[in-house]
Amino acid sequence: DAKTTQPNSMESNEEEPVHLPCNHSTISGTDYIHWYRQLPSQGPEYVIHGLTSNVNNRMASLAIAEDRKSSTLILHRATLRDAAVYYCILRDGDVNDMRFGAGTRLTVKP
Amino acid sequence: DTEVTQTPKHLVMGMTNKKSLKCEQHMGHRAMYWYKQKAKKPPELMFVYSYEKLSINESVPSRFSPECPNSSLLNLHLHALQPEDSALYLCASSQLRGDPYNEQFFGPGTRLTVL
Numbered sequence: 001d002a003k004t005t006q007p008n009s010m011e012s013n014e015e016e017p018v019h020l021p022c023n024h025s026t027i028s029g030t031d032y033i034h035w036y037r038q039l040p041s042q043g044p045e046y047v048i049h050g051l052t053s054n055v056n057n058r059m060a061s062l063a064i065a066e067d068r069k070s071s072t073l074i075l076h077r078a079t080l081r082d083a084a085v086y087y088c089i090l091r092d093g094d095v096n097d098m099r100f101g102a103g104t105r106l107t108v109k110p
Numbered sequence: 111d112t113e114v115t116q117t118p119k120h121l122v123m124g125m126t127n128k129k130s131l132k133c134e135q136h137m138g139h140r141a142m143y144w145y146k147q148k149a150k151k152p153p154e155l156m157f158v159y160s161y162e163k164l165s166i167n168e169s170v171p172s173r174f175s176p177e178c179p180n181s182s183l184l185n186l187h188l189h190a191l192q193p194e195d196s197a198l199y200l201c202a203s204s205q206l207r208g209d210p211y212n213e214q215f216f217g218p219g220t221r222l223t224v225l
Contacts (some may be wrong), residue, residue, distance in 0.1 A: 032210040041217030043114075043200050044153065087152065092212040097143075097166060098214060100152035 004088045009105045012078045020073040021102055022088030027068050033092045034098075035062065035073050037084040044100075045088065047073065083108045112137060114217035117203050121225045125191060131220045133184040133201030141207035142184040143214065144176060145200040153200055159184060160207040191224045198222070 005023040012018040024033065034049040047053055048062045050071075055062040061074040075082055087103040114135045121154050131140065141160050145153035157215040158166035167176075173195075175187040184201055198219040205212045 030210075034210075034213075036214075041116070041218075043202070043218050044214075046213035046215065049211075085152075097155055097158055099155065103152055107141070 004090060004101050006086070006088055006101060006104045008102065009107065011107045011109060012075075014080060014108055014110050018075040018078045018082070018106065018108075020075075020086050020088075020106065021070065021073070023070045024088070024090055025069045027090060027091060033061070033062065033064060033068075033071050034089045034091050036087045036089065036100075037082075038087070038103075039072050039081075039084045047086070049091075050079075057071050060110045079107075080108050080110060082106065112214050112215060114201055114203055116199075116217035116220050118220060119218070120221045120223075123188065124224065124225050127185070127191075128189045129198055130188065131222075132199075133186075134182055135215065136182055137164040137203065137205075137215065138152060138181075138205035139205050140181060141204045142178060143202040143204075144186055145202065146179065146186070146200040147219070148199055149197075152214070157186075165207060184206040186224075191222075195223050196222055198225045199214070202219055 032051050035047040036044040037047050038044040048060050050062045063072045085103040085105050087100050117132045143158050144156040147153040155168050156170045157176045162178045173190050177185040200219045201217045202214045204214045
């Protein structure tokens with residue numbers, strides 16, 4: 001399985017943008033890049049996913065490097081509610097089963 | 111309804127007890143999953159069901175026995191557990207297994223403590 005590497009933790013100030021990086025240098029051409037987050041005492045929730053092009057939705061933006069070996073999840077204005085563990089996960093078209101890496105614990109300071 | 115429900119929220123059991131965890135979804139999803147999550151660790155995949163048939167058992171001990179009675183319901187039967195099995199047990203569902211375009215929906219989990 002292609003692996004992802006994320007920083008263990010990051011801090012942000014409330015109402016400022018947050019850029020969460022993910023490296024996936026062994027990504028294959030059919031791997032989709034998915035992001036999930038897990039708020040305290042909750043199950044993980046889907047944030048966004050993409051293949052090659054940058055993606056936007058109501059929660060976040062996903063910027064994918066041209067060579068696809070890295071990506072960045074962008075929260076445009078962090079709120080206290082965004083404090084969570086963020087997981088970057090590669091999913092290919094053959095096997096749907098998700099494998100979580102260690103993720104990045106995001107702390108948002110007021 | 112985009113919700114996965116899990117019962118109970120909390121469960122305390124002795125090592126000789128038999129108990130069951132229940133998971134339900136009404137989104138018409140045909141793939142359902144059990145994950146185990148220890149404190150401060152990421153979720154680990156345990157079982158995958160696709161069209162009510164077990165597709166993957168990630169070398170989980172036989173004291174954990176999954177069951178998928180119908181497309182909406184997933185159970186995890188527990189027997190003779192060990193204290194190290196104490197964890198958050200998460201259920202998830204997705205439209206299909208083998209489809210990277212769609213998300214998995216997770217329930218809130220059952221917090222299990224084995225005494």
